[in-house]
Amino acid sequence: MRRLLVTGGAGFIGSNFVRMVLSEHPDCLVVNLDKLTYAGNLENLTEFMSHKNHRFVHGDICDGPLVTRLLDEYRIEAIVNFAAESHVDRSITGPKIFIDSNVGGTLTLLEAARDMKVERFLQVSTDEVYGSLGSEGMFTERTPLSPNSPYSASKASADHFVQAFGRTWGLPYNITRCSNNYGPYQFPEKLIPLMIHNAIHDKELPVYGDGLYVRDWLYVYDHCTAIWCVLRNAPPGEVYNIGGCNEKPNLEVIRLILRHVGKPETLIRHVKDRPGHDRRYAIDASKIMRELGWKPSVTFEEGIAKTIDWYLANDQWLAHVVSGDYQNYYRTMYANR
Numbered sequence: 099m100r101r102l103l104v105t106g107g108a109g110f111i112g113s114n115f116v117r118m119v120l121s122e123h124p125d126c127l128v129v130n131l132d133k134l135t136y137a138g139n140l141e142n143l144t145e146f147m148s149h150k151n152h153r154f155v156h157g158d159i160c161d162g163p164l165v166t167r168l169l170d171e172y173r174i175e176a177i178v179n180f181a182a183e184s185h186v187d188r189s190i191t192g193p194k195i196f197i198d199s200n201v202g203g204t205l206t207l208l209e210a211a212r213d214m215k216v217e218r219f220l221q222v223s224t225d226e227v228y229g230s231l232g233s234e235g236m237f238t239e240r241t242p243l244s245p246n247s248p249y250s251a252s253k254a255s256a257d258h259f260v261q262a263f264g265r266t267w268g269l270p271y272n273i274t275r276c277s278n279n280y281g282p283y284q285f286p287e288k289l290i291p292l293m294i295h296n297a298i299h300d301k302e303l304p305v306y307g308d309g310l311y312v313r314d315w316l317y318v319y320d321h322c323t324a325i326w327c328v329l330r331n332a333p334p335g336e337v338y339n340i341g342g343c344n345e346k347p348n349l350e351v352i353r354l355i356l357r358h359v360g361k362p363e364t365l366i367r368h369v370k371d372r373p374g375h376d377r378r379y380a381i382d383a384s385k386i387m388r389e390l391g392w393k394p395s396v397t398f399e400e401g402i403a404k405t406i407d408w409y410l411a412n413d414q415w416l417a418h419v420v421s422g423d424y425q426n427y428y429r430t431m432y433a434n435r
């Protein structure tokens with residue numbers, strides 16, 4: 099499949115995916131549909147905006163006629179749906195847009211894909227649809243969905259719609275469920291870039307609750323290669339977990355960032371916890387490794403060092419992203435914590 103509609107390709111993971119495809123797979127055309135919300139940023143793709151195999155379209159995945167026109171005009175063979183509202187804290191303060199984009203938008207894409215007979219629909223989902231783990235065990239593809247936040251509820255709902263389109267209309271689909279990503283171009287509302295940014299600027303590091311919540315980290319490039327592997331090699335109707343076996347408590351990640359940028363641990367401040375905060379995620383990715391031969395390219399230690407160095411070297415990117423609305427967001431989100 100060489101003619102792709104990538105949605106949300108100006109966001110964090112989507113832009114890393116577009117960069118990987120255009121750089122490593124010169125036979126592919128990428129039509130990149132993005133609404134450019136606060137999280138969408140064309141500076142993530144500066145050097146690829148006039149690439150001969152890249153067509154950027156500013157638009158909404160909820161716009162059915164636009165989606166159908168793109169599928170028709172570019173004879174799209176596969177849709178990779180990254181577009182979503184992606185931040186759990188924002189879903190707690192304002193869940194409605196999560197239903198509109200994550201559920202309604204996915205439904206719009208599914209209807210267009212079915213009607214235009216797209217060969218593959220790849221839904222980029224998340225391990226958060228499985229809910230929270232105690233101290234033992236891992237999420238497998240057979241773990242029942244049990245989302246806890248409005249964000250994960252919207253992603254789980256989208257997953258159910260994708261599977262319903264497969265069963266009802268025979269739409270050829272795959273769903274990927276990845277653990278927490280980190281790497282270049284991540285918006286600094288998420289843990290790792292937020293802590294890097296604050297540490298660089300000697301600002302307090304707001305740690306929710308006791309800081310012992312566990313996330314399972316994967317370098318963004320490795321998420322992109324996993325999606326590519328599924329797109330190229332997976333049979334339709336299969337779900338794949340993606341992760342690199344890098345479980346870390348938040349405080350361990352934060353201390354590592356402080357050491358790397360040479361700042362003191364006195365910057366750490368424990369703040370009010372996130373409501374409904376999932377305690378632990380851990381992903382069993384043995385299915386994609388065994389069946390499709392995918393494996394991550396870097397360890398967490400290598401990936402985090404590359405990531406911190408990237409933010410240090412790209413201070414202009416970071417400065418643009420935190421100007422304007424970000425300041426209001428930060429004040430509102432962290433004022434009463």
Ligand code: NAD
Pocket residue numbers: 105106107108109110111112131132133134135136137138139157158159160179180181182183184185199203222223224225253275276277278279280285
């Ligand atoms: P992001 O917030 O950085 O980017 C989302 C992109 O989608 C932005 O460019 C935004 O403009 C675009 N978008 C939002 N609503 C849209 C709409 N209605 N129409 C068109 N474009 C729209 O998100 P991310 O972290 O890159 O996540 C991408 C996908 O991967 C999401 O579906 C998310 O659920 C999933 N995911 C993320 C992670 C993670 O750790 N970040 C892990 C697993 C899965």
Ligand code: DAU
Pocket residue numbers: 184185186187223224225226276277278279287288289290292304305306307309311312313348372379
């Ligand atoms: O697991 C995959 C998911 O990972 C994706 O589906 C989501 O799109 C993505 O946002 C991410 O969700 P999390 O809620 O796990 O990521 P976040 O970076 O918001 O938080 C990571 C952990 O750090 C979590 O335990 C909350 C904590 N945290 C976060 C922020 C922003 C803090 O302690 N302080 C903070 O300021």
